[in-house]
Amino acid sequence: MNETSTIDAPRRTKVVRPGLLEVSLLMLAFCGWLVLIANMFGLAGRTGWLFPVVTDIPGLALSTLALALLGISPLAVRLALRRHNRQSDR
Amino acid sequence: MKSIFSYLSSIKLTLFLLGYSVLLVFFGTLDQVHYGIYFTQQKYFEHVFTVWEYPAQWLYGDRLDWLHVPMPGGYLIGPLLVLNLACAHFRYFRPSLRKIGIPFIHGGIVLLLLGQLWTQIKQVEYFMWLAEGQSNNYVEAFHHDEFVIIDRSDPQKQAIVSWPAPLLNQRNAVLADERLPFSAEVLWFARNAAIFPRPPHAADSFPTMPFDKGIGAERDLVALPQTLTYADGERNTTSAIVRLRGEDGPIGTWLVSNIFRQSMPMRESFPVQAFTHEGRSYEIALRFKRHYLPATLELLDFQHDRYPGTEIPFNFSSSVRIHEPGTGKRDTLIYMNHPLRYDGLTFYQASFANNDTMSMFQVVLNPARWIPYIACVITTLGLILQFVISLVVHARRPKDIAS
Numbered sequence: 001m002n003e004t005s006t007i008d009a010p011r012r013t014k015v016v017r018p019g020l021l022e023v024s025l026l027m028l029a030f031c032g033w034l035v036l037i038a039n040m041f042g043l044a045g046r047t048g049w050l051f052p053v054v055t056d057i058p059g060l061a062l063s064t065l066a067l068a069l070l071g072i073s074p075l076a077v078r079l080a081l082r083r084h085n086r087q088s089d090r
Numbered sequence: 091m092k093s094i095f096s097y098l099s100s101i102k103l104t105l106f107l108l109g110y111s112v113l114l115v116f117f118g119t120l121d122q123v124h125y126g127i128y129f130t131q132q133k134y135f136e137h138v139f140t141v142w143e144y145p146a147q148w149l150y151g152d153r154l155d156w157l158h159v160p161m162p163g164g165y166l167i168g169p170l171l172v173l174n175l176a177c178a179h180f181r182y183f184r185p186s187l188r189k190i191g192i193p194f195i196h197g198g199i200v201l202l203l204l205g206q207l208w209t210q211i212k213q214v215e216y217f218m219w220l221a222e223g224q225s226n227n228y229v230e231a232f233h234h235d236e237f238v239i240i241d242r243s244d245p246q247k248q249a250i251v252s253w254p255a256p257l258l259n260q261r262n263a264v265l266a267d268e269r270l271p272f273s274a275e276v277l278w279f280a281r282n283a284a285i286f287p288r289p290p291h292a293a294d295s296f297p298t299m300p301f302d303k304g305i306g307a308e309r310d311l312v313a314l315p316q317t318l319t320y321a322d323g324e325r326n327t328t329s330a331i332v333r334l335r336g337e338d339g340p341i342g343t344w345l346v347s348n349i350f351r352q353s354m355p356m357r358e359s360f361p362v363q364a365f366t367h368e369g370r371s372y373e374i375a376l377r378f379k380r381h382y383l384p385a386t387l388e389l390l391d392f393q394h395d396r397y398p399g400t401e402i403p404f405n406f407s408s409s410v411r412i413h414e415p416g417t418g419k420r421d422t423l424i425y426m427n428h429p430l431r432y433d434g435l436t437f438y439q440a441s442f443a444n445n446d447t448m449s450m451f452q453v454v455l456n457p458a459r460w461i462p463y464i465a466c467v468i469t470t471l472g473l474i475l476q477f478v479i480s481l482v483v484h485a486r487r488p489k490d491i492a493s
Contacts, residue, residue, distance in 0.1 A: 035160050052140055056143070
């Protein structure tokens with residue numbers, strides 16, 4: 001009787017961990033988001049030590065978005081490459 | 091919970107926080123050029139979050155003005171560093187006689203950070219100008235203003251009712267005190283204003299001012315808000331239009347301001363504005379916040395010594411007499427690196443004017459000024475202990491193992 005056995009190739013399904021730069025950028029974007037929310041809801045500048053008052057809200061929003069994209073992009077690229085490698089392995 | 095503790099105690103967090111500290115110092119240094127040291131310190135180190143904005147003066151400033159870099163401020167990084175150090179200590183440290191120096195070292199560093207926080211919260215800087223022969227019993231704050239109403243009816247003493255200037259900046263602010271028979275209603279407030287006489291040829295170009303009493307009405311002054319100044323050595327002209335209202339209705343409306351003319355090095359104070367109400371004499375003012383001393387300081391002599399044959403100064407010194415009620419008087423000399431410490435305040439020789447006949451003292455109130463010294467002693471003690479213990483352990487080790 002012929003028995004066939006299949007041995008799975010080592011699966012490379014590790015979570016794509018963000019590196020130092022990505023985490024730093026994402027943290028900056030998170031700070032930007034908090035300051036943005038505080039300014040939009042009028043919380044900034046009330047205590048004098050928590051959130052700074054920013055007059056250029058669209059500029060801050062754009063910068064926050066840019067920081068978030070800069071932080072996410074390398075992660076997204078690495079994830080896409082990993083998927084591509086896995087598919088080509090199969 | 092365990093994972094949070096392990097993250098809070100991780101070296102990765104330490105590196106992140108130190109990295110952000112470098113970022114904070116870097117952007118703070120960039121901003122210091124435009125905003126001066128006081129505002130920059132406040133913006134970057136005395137906030138939980140802060141935002142760097144691309145300066146308009148830089149290359150392509152008009153196109154890149156949208157560029158902001160939000161980041162954690164000193165009030166977030168500092169406490170997190172203390173927390174990180176404390177967590178790491180409890181996670182990794184195993185008490186033993188050989189490591190007895192480590193708690194001292196860590197404790198000293200934590201004390202240093204906490205001392206800095208205390209200094210930032212509590213330190214106030216004042217100044218005092220004195221002409222030779224002049225005496226004074228108060229110092230004035232560099233960065234804070236107060237709105238005061240002074241009851242001058244008693245010639246022996248003044249009753250001063252004071253409110254911090256930021257209280258005037260609240261919408262529909264009404265300031266009242268049980269010691270006063272009237273309340274103050276703030277009609278207009280500016281953190282920095284331009285005050286000037288109404289130009290006769292362009293009188294209609296400026297809005298009608300609501301004040302009807304005091305120097306503003308007498309000289310037909312115009313007060314307009316202007317952008318804040320952050321330059322070192324300059325000070326914003328904090329101004330307000332205040333209406334006093336008694337039980338029978340309005341008493342009058344005054345323009346008050348901390349500065350009348352921005353002359354250098356001394357700014358000209360706003361002239362005294364006095365009035366009477368119900369038979370009592372009052373004075374109304376917005377002025378630099380004062381801190382009254384338990385004694386009077388008199389400047390006896392100011393010396394500006396130069397190297398012989400040159401104009402290069404080598405010493406500035408002020409001979410001061412302290413008149414203390416009850417205990418008499420004593421003389422002291424204030425010069426470079428030799429301040430006067432009195433009543434919790436430290437008086438430094440800072441500036442001079444009027445052909446070397448006036449002297450300015452920078453006065454610092456810092457209740458935490460001993461903390462860095464204590465922290466350094468504790469840390470040094472820990473380092474010495476650790477070094478000596480390691481040395482003894484190493485010396486006692488059998489030579490064959492050591493070889």
